[in-house]
Amino acid sequence: MKEYKLYINGEWIEADQEEKIEVINPATGEIVGTVPNAKEAETKKAIDAAYKAFEEWSILPANKRARYLNKLFQLMLENQKDIAETLTKEQGKPLKEAIGEVRYAASYVEWYAEEAKRNYGETIPAFRKNTKILVLRQPVGVVAAITPWNFPAAMITRKIAPALAAGCTVVLKPAEQTPLTAMKIIELIEKAGFPKGVVNIVTGDPVIIGKTIMEDNRVRKIAFTGSTEVGKILMKQSADTIKRVSLELGGHAPFIVFDDADLDKAVKGVFASKLLNCGQICMASNRFYVHEDVVGAFVEKLKDKLKRCKIGNGLEEDVTIGPLIDKNSFEKVSRHVQDAVEKGATIEAGGEGFHQGNNEDAGYFYAPTILSNVGENMCVMYEETFGPVIPIITFKTEEEVIKASNNTNYGLAAYVFTESLSRGLRVSEKLEYGIVGLNDGSPSEVQAPFGGWKESGIGREGGHHGMDAFLETKYLSIGL
Numbered sequence: 001m002k003e004y005k006l007y008i009n010g011e012w013i014e015a016d017q018e019e020k021i022e023v024i025n026p027a028t029g030e031i032v033g034t035v036p037n038a039k040e041a042e043t044k045k046a047i048d049a050a051y052k053a054f055e056e057w058s059i060l061p062a063n064k065r066a067r068y069l070n071k072l073f074q075l076m077l078e079n080q081k082d083i084a085e086t087l088t089k090e091q092g093k094p095l096k097e098a099i100g101e102v103r104y105a106a107s108y109v110e111w112y113a114e115e116a117k118r119n120y121g122e123t124i125p126a127f128r129k130n131t132k133i134l135v136l137r138q139p140v141g142v143v144a145a146i147t148p149w150n151f152p153a154a155m156i157t158r159k160i161a162p163a164l165a166a167g168c169t170v171v172l173k174p175a176e177q178t179p180l181t182a183m184k185i186i187e188l189i190e191k192a193g194f195p196k197g198v199v200n201i202v203t204g205d206p207v208i209i210g211k212t213i214m215e216d217n218r219v220r221k222i223a224f225t226g227s228t229e230v231g232k233i234l235m236k237q238s239a240d241t242i243k244r245v246s247l248e249l250g251g252h253a254p255f256i257v258f259d260d261a262d263l264d265k266a267v268k269g270v271f272a273s274k275l276l277n278c279g280q281i282c283m284a285s286n287r288f289y290v291h292e293d294v295v296g297a298f299v300e301k302l303k304d305k306l307k308r309c310k311i312g313n314g315l316e317e318d319v320t321i322g323p324l325i326d327k328n329s330f331e332k333v334s335r336h337v338q339d340a341v342e343k344g345a346t347i348e349a350g351g352e353g354f355h356q357g358n359n360e361d362a363g364y365f366y367a368p369t370i371l372s373n374v375g376e377n378m379c380v381m382y383e384e385t386f387g388p389v390i391p392i393i394t395f396k397t398e399e400e401v402i403k404a405s406n407n408t409n410y411g412l413a414a415y416v417f418t419e420s421l422s423r424g425l426r427v428s429e430k431l432e433y434g435i436v437g438l439n440d441g442s443p444s445e446v447q448a449p450f451g452g453w454k455e456s457g458i459g460r461e462g463g464h465h466g467m468d469a470f471l472e473t474k475y476l477s478i479g480l
């Protein structure tokens with residue numbers, strides 16, 4: 001078990017408070033490490049350090065910033081197994097998936113090392129004689145990255161890599177449940193030789209750390225992934241200092257299977273969009289609209305494939321589905337299934353959770369669950385479940401399913417399965433979502449813009465779009 005300190009201004013330091021935050025393995029209930037419980041004073045120190053470091057980092061030539069990022073990328077690949085083991089121990093996902101996440105996380109570092117060098121401005125033809133118009137893109141300043149527990153590595157690099165590439169400096173606040181993966185990444189940042197103060201980490205009280213960050217005028221940008229509830233708080237708090245905000249929030253993705261779909265592709269899509277990370281993904285498919293003519297065949301294929309899943313401790317080799325993150329999540333998933341059953345749904349598979357031994361406080365496992373005879377009045381159809389539950393509702397027409405799919409305040413991801421190209425494009429265009437997987441259950445890619453419509457967020461991460469969030473535009477008018 002490792003006891004971490006805070007990393008501020010290039011040094012590992014203790015928080016003023018002696019009590020520590022214990023990090024629990026959700027598969028076993030064991031303590032796997034501790035981190036400091038930082039509050040206002042430590043957060044201010046981190047902001048001071050990032051603000052000071054910005055002076056030099058922001059003017060460092062882009063190719064030199066890229067070299068640091070490339071070094072970090074190499075180190076992440078060399079240490080992928082070690083980071084992934086920590087990730088599985090604190091978050092629960094199977095080790096293979098954790099390794100996949102670390103590589104995915106590293107791919108953002110690699111991508112933005114390149115993107116750093118392509119931060120092009122513009123020249124615009126002037127309408128006055130002897131005048132030139134230049135458009136410059138300059139780093140926004142100190143960035144606070146606030147990240148969730150479901151992707152403890154990738155959600156960090158997806159924010160800090162473009163921030164660093166753009167010339168910004170960073171204060172990172174990882175989730176309380178998964179700070180150890182963050183610490184591993186910080187260790188590699190130190191090893192890569194980034195100048196002191198360029199990246200700082202604080203762990204501790206989210207409300208106090210959040211408030212300290214939000215009230216500080218020197219922090220110019222918030223990059224957040226997490227719940228819509230906290231996203232709204234941060235957006236309100238950002239108003240006083242007009243901070244730039246990027247918010248990646250909750251989702252409630254519809255998964256639509258038309259009667260002309262390739263059902264094998266669709267079933268594969270369910271596994272990718274719903275069962276990875278035990279369904280704890282903001283873009284996870286959450287409600288399944290299956291055409292009435294193919295629902296029977298779809299459910300049978302799905303049930304058949306589910307038989308091959310093994311639930312358990314993610315460190316065990318053949319486990320394909322790990323635990324839910326904690327007791328709250330376990331209770332939420334159980335409540336959703338119970339509510340559906342009480343309102344008339346049928347359990348086709350799964351339908352129950354279990355613990356490590358008989359200890360209710362250790363191991364939060366929930367069997368992948370298929371529900372049929374589902375109605376729109378059930379919680380599963382209007383709340384984000386964040387668990388391995390597949391509620392299936394049937395439909396008849398394209399218009400009907402588009403209307404039902406859009407009937408939510410969320411707008412992150414949607415999935416459409418059809419072998420008709422024209423139907424696929426027509427429906428995709430009508431869906432009010434930032435990401436549509438057309439015959440594709442895993443549309444996350446480093447080079448693509450990831451983000452939501454409506455209450456699923458603001459801004460985009462990934463690709464060249466992801467750099468924009470960390471750059472200000474300056475128009476320079478030059479008289480010759």
Ligand SMILES: NC(=O)C1=CN([C@@H]2O[C@H](COP(=O)(O)OP(=O)(O)OC[C@H]3O[C@@H](n4cnc5c(N)ncnc54)[C@H](OP(=O)(O)O)[C@@H]3O)[C@@H](O)[C@H]2O)C=CC1
Nearest residue numbers: 147148174175176206207210226227230248249250282386
């Ligand atoms: N869009 C997505 O990818 C995610 C969606 N969710 C959804 O949200 C639900 C709750 O998950 P949870 O992890 O609690 O998500 P939160 O939104 O509470 O947490 C995300 C991050 O925000 C921090 N945070 C919490 N409150 C504040 C605050 N007032 N000011 C600043 N930072 C704050 C958390 O810190 P700390 O961990 O210390 O509380 C964490 O680092 C999930 O069940 C799921 O439905 C959750 C995670 C990711």
Ligand SMILES: O=C(O)CCCC(=O)O
Nearest residue numbers: 150151225281282283444
């Ligand atoms: O669930 C999230 O918080 C982000 C999704 C990760 C990805 O697929 O890019």
